[in-house]
Amino acid sequence: MYAQHRQAYVYEVLEEMRVGNLDAAGVAAAAAARAADAKPDAYANEPTRWSGFAVRSAKPFNAEPPPGVLVRTYHTPNEAFYVRNHLPVPAVATADGADYRLSIRVPGGVAGAPRGGVSPTDAACVHTLSLADVQALPAVTLTAAVQCAGNRRTEMSGHRAVKGGAWDACAISNAAWTGARLTDVLASLGVPDVGALAAAGVRHVVFEGADADAEGGVYGASIPLDVLAAGDVLLAWGMNGEPLPADHGAPLRVVAPGIVGARNVKWVTSVALSDEESHSHWQRRDYKGFCPSVCLEDADYDSAPSIQELPIxxxxxxxxxxxxxxxxxxxxxxxxxxxxxxxxxxxxxxxxxxxxxxxxxxxxxxxxxxxxxxxxxxxxxxxxxxxxxxxxxxxxxxxxxxxxxxxxxxxxxxxxxxxxxxxxxxxxxxxxxxxxxxxxx
Amino acid sequence: MYAQHRQAYVYEVLEEMRVGNLDAAGVAAAAAARAADAKPDAYANEPTRWSGFAVRSAKPFNAEPPPGVLVRTYHTPNEAFYVRNHLPVPAVATADGADYRLSIRVPGGVAGAPRGGVSPTDAACVHTLSLADVQALPAVTLTAAVQCAGNRRTEMSGHRAVKGGAWDACAISNAAWTGARLTDVLASLGVPDVGALAAAGVRHVVFEGADADAEGGVYGASIPLDVLAAGDVLLAWGMNGEPLPADHGAPLRVVAPGIVGARNVKWVTSVALSDEESHSHWQRRDYKGFCPSVCLEDADYDSAPSIQELPIxxxxxxxxxxxxxxxxxxxxxxxxxxxxxxxxxxxxxxxxxxxxxxxxxxxxxxxxxxxxxxxxxxxxxxxxxxxxxxxxxxxxxxxxxxxxxxxxxxxxxxxxxxxxxxxxxxxxxxxxxxxxxxxxx
The missing domain is CATH 2.60.40.650 (Immunoglobulin-like)
Incomplete structure (x- = not known):
């Protein structure tokens, strides 16, 4: 189970499948065995956080600033910027970036020889870049608000129960992000422009982060290729003039301005140009909108578009x-x-x-x-x-x-x-x- | 007075300025003088219309089809396509197009020698094109709905009185338009692409129609330059595979898809690349949205953006x-x-x-x-x-x-x-x- 599955309605579903109960001795023995075989603490890399946050979930960390603080300044101070983590903060966030590597996969035929990478048998080309490779490109700073699709969920659940963590109205913040344009990164690898990529069948840009669940599955999401066209999607290493904090994706994150937070992948380790959306849970079975009369059992995730741009x-x-x-x-x-x-x-x-x-x-x-x-x-x-x-x-x-x-x-x-x-x-x-x-x- | 000023609230304002009444003999004499000096009937060029319309205004002609007819076919039949004329149908609509001329004004420095036109003293360049010049360019057909900003005004006025003619829910229709891309027309004159125009200070594309009021003032409107970028703004001569009907702008009209009807100028005679929006009444003192508590006396038209894209x-x-x-x-x-x-x-x-x-x-x-x-x-x-x-x-x-x-x-x-x-x-x-x-x- 993912941590986000530990919710009442999931337990209700599981309850129907209960085949029996372990006896107390068995439970104790199993716990002892788990402790002996324990993995390293998945949450060992969590940073120290601001005491002013209203914490909505400790593990993974989800927190929003008080509304009065949020609207006091145009750019939200880094320490007060809302945090929406889906998984533990990964170890890359606490390293200095020297060992960090970013892979960029492009379909065969639209890029030349791989840079520091390989050409796999599927004819795609995988480039491997260091943080220094990305930072060697022209740095761009732009201001973008990032908002969680679940912002103001508490009001909605007050109307009728929903599936999802509680948020008041502060799961949104605004910062000046500094990084390289993703289009510049791609151009540096010999990848053609968005129009030529579209003509070659590319439809989506798929991201993966370093944050992983207990089974090693990583966070992932994608954006439509067209979002790249304006040149404003960044691979960012700076936030409000400071290095990117651990909670916001250090050493490198996606800033897809104008697009819902969930697609702004933090701790990004992989960028792939694809004809398909990300196959991740969060892309295909999570952040989508439904008709008000659709209940959880009837939700047809394939029928609803992934949330990208948020409404007014x-x-x-x-x-x-x-x-x-x-x-x-x-x-x-x-x-x-x-x-x-x-x-x-x-x-x-x-x-x-x-x-x-x-x-x-x-x-x-x-x-x-x-x-x-x-x-x-x-x-x-x-x-x-x-x-x-x-x-x-x-x-x-x-x-x-x-x-x-x-x-x-x-x-x-x-x-x-x-x-x-x-x-x-x-x-x-x-x-x-x-x-x-x-x-x- | 424009015809659209003949409304109760205008007469109320004028009433406050009344300095006296003409005596009956004076009025009769003035009417006789007007008749002797009469201009040709401004509405002499109106076409025969479909008997199925719900006519909202006869002069200028405003009419919508019955809702059942409207939603029966994906492409609205030409005869049933709603008509929103601001002024009389001009004589160009009933000519064969041989004498029709379109002027295109571009600022000095962004286009070469004028085509069939002149270089005025303000250093702008005015090209003059025939209908054949436009039709010689590649023909593009695209489907676009056109909607009046006042669609469903009757419901709104039922809530509280508004300024504007009545419309039920059918001041919208959908057609396949055929014409030349405006970007192709401009390129044929040596005008650079949208990016270069923006760099040269162009912000708006200003249109004028041949339809005029009694004082010779013509209908006008503009769209932001960026709307051209996708290449889908057409100078159209065809509608659903037929020649453009007189009520829809023959021989040539603007189709700015995705943009409110009022900017899709019919009987277009002039296109100008400008740093300013159109100065027309309809651009600056008409189609704009206000806060619900703003009354007519308080409406600050300069504070509200001109309606371009319509909401869902x-x-x-x-x-x-x-x-x-x-x-x-x-x-x-x-x-x-x-x-x-x-x-x-x-x-x-x-x-x-x-x-x-x-x-x-x-x-x-x-x-x-x-x-x-x-x-x-x-x-x-x-x-x-x-x-x-x-x-x-x-x-x-x-x-x-x-x-x-x-x-x-x-x-x-x-x-x-x-x-x-x-x-x-x-x-x-x-x-x-x-x-x-x-x-x-």
Missing amino acids: TSAVGEVAVSADGRSVTARGYAYAGGGRPVVRVDVSADGGKTWAAADLAGADGQVPAAVCGARYRDYGWTLWSATLPLPAPGRGEVVVKAVDSSYNVQPEGLAGVWNVRGVLNNAWHRVPVGGEGEAKE | TSAVGEVAVSADGRSVTARGYAYAGGGRPVVRVDVSADGGKTWAAADLAGADGQVPAAVCGARYRDYGWTLWSATLPLPAPGRGEVVVKAVDSSYNVQPEGLAGVWNVRGVLNNAWHRVPVGGEGEAKE
Whole structure:
């Protein structure tokens, strides 16, 4: 069993298959045998973490910062950047990178002789690069928000139970990433451009990480080839001007800006150009959206596309009531996938009866010119703030909804977006002001 | 005054400025003088139209087909394709194209000597092309849905009054367009590719049509330069294998697939590469979305981006109750802007309590492989059908909502999307089944 399978519904399924119980002596003997035969601690490489995190899972480590901290700065400090690990932090994260190797597999016919690698019998070509090989290419820095597909799952599970770990609204953060363009890495190996790769039948870029389960299965995911075209997919070694931390994929990770966190593979050890999506559990049997009436038993994973770009979303990070109780100042984030900028954020203090457009701030307080329909490459989130009158002294409900450059909007409630995996919750975000026991004078 | 200004709220504004009334004799004299000095009838070139249309405005002509007809075929028959004219049909539509000329203006420095045109003093270069010049380039046929931003405005105005003409859910249609790629037209004039144009400061492609108001002002609109990059913007002369009809822009129109109808300029006579959006009323003071609490007096048009790509939407076209009254078969359309495919359509027969994923059909019954995150060029709509049990014999409510390849969804209700211009209504579409006086046995 994977650690993520240790959940109530799995045990329920297994319960139906129970053939009997071991006696106590047998259990004790088995435990002793396991201890004698113990493998090294899979979690021996976990780094020291920030004490401010709300930890959602210790092993693997899943944690989000408090919302007030999250929306305080445009670039999330490295120590406060949410962590979503699927498996233990691997040993490569704690090494200096000298022994680290990255393999890049390209189909036969689209690249020349392998660099430091081999040509396997399937006519593919496997190149092997050191960290220094990647770092020798031009360094690019770009700002991109990374968001977990399960962000705000707690609200969704409050509506109806879902499969998946709990997250409030802070499984998202924003950083400036430094690395080499993956297109530059491929070009350095003689691999042709995206158009020529597509013509040769390549459809996906498949990644594997060094993080592995007890059976040695590694984390994996893929992105569509076309995502490479803008040149913004990075193999990154830097985060906010510092070396990449262990929890974020040191020494090298994928940053696929505009694409859901799960495809931004950390501790990346393998890149393969393929005609198929990754075969990993997380690509094919996990991060997908379903119709609200589909239950776990009926979920046909092959029928649903893998989540790549995330829909328009926003959340309230903090609210502050004025001294006289008449108004509230709210601040938060908004984000759209696919490089589409946020063009408007509507905020209400009366639960959605009346709205005002918030003030927006991108990097350095600037918001990209709001030209719709362009192929945007605006990957960072947008912070917003608004001061609104409260409907009653010290009391109200702050609600936020955002609009992207295609004029897509957020849905009001959870009923239409609820899904059994608890992903893609982009319903209006609501935060009560005042109320029981906390109303201001 | 433009014809579209002849609305109640404009007269209200004008009423405040009234300085007095003409006496009856004066009015009669003025009318006689106008008749003597009359211009030719601006609506002399209107074609004969299909009798099946629901006409929303006679002058200019605005009409939509019945929903059952609309969703019956993947490609909408030319005669039934919705018509949204802003001005009278111009005389070019009824000529044979021999005298038709298209001017193309490019900034100085990015194109060579003018073709059949002039180099004005502002250092721009104006090329003049005949219809034959455009038709001499390789012909491309692609399927694209075209939708009016005001589609489903009637529902929105039912929620709260808006400014704009009435439309039910059929101000959208789908056709196979044949024409020359605009990028090919530009290349034939020696204009460099989109990347080089962007580097030279070009940001928008500005179009003008031959349709004019009484003062000679012509219809105009623009698209962001980047929309050209995929090569799918056409100067089209064919529609569903037939010559372009007069109501759809003969002899030549813009088809900017994935972009709102208003930018698909008909009877196009001028294309200009510019650093600015079109200055036309319809670009800068019309098709824009606002926060639900913004009223007409407060609308700051400069603050809102021009609508280009439309958000995910869908509608029910027809419902048929089974003979025994126990189930309903519903059919309809779904569409997403920007070339993003529709990846799922959820349908309910009980008003949204339970849902089922509909069967989808694109061109030839095929649905594009559902790979998210790719830079799609899937511009046609998706037809869907579903058969669902009714919650009571012969009675229920069919509701539909769709999901695009970025997992954007439609909002439940009108409250969050309502805006004073009545555009961008993509709330769940609802159709009652049975009900007062029409319930089946």
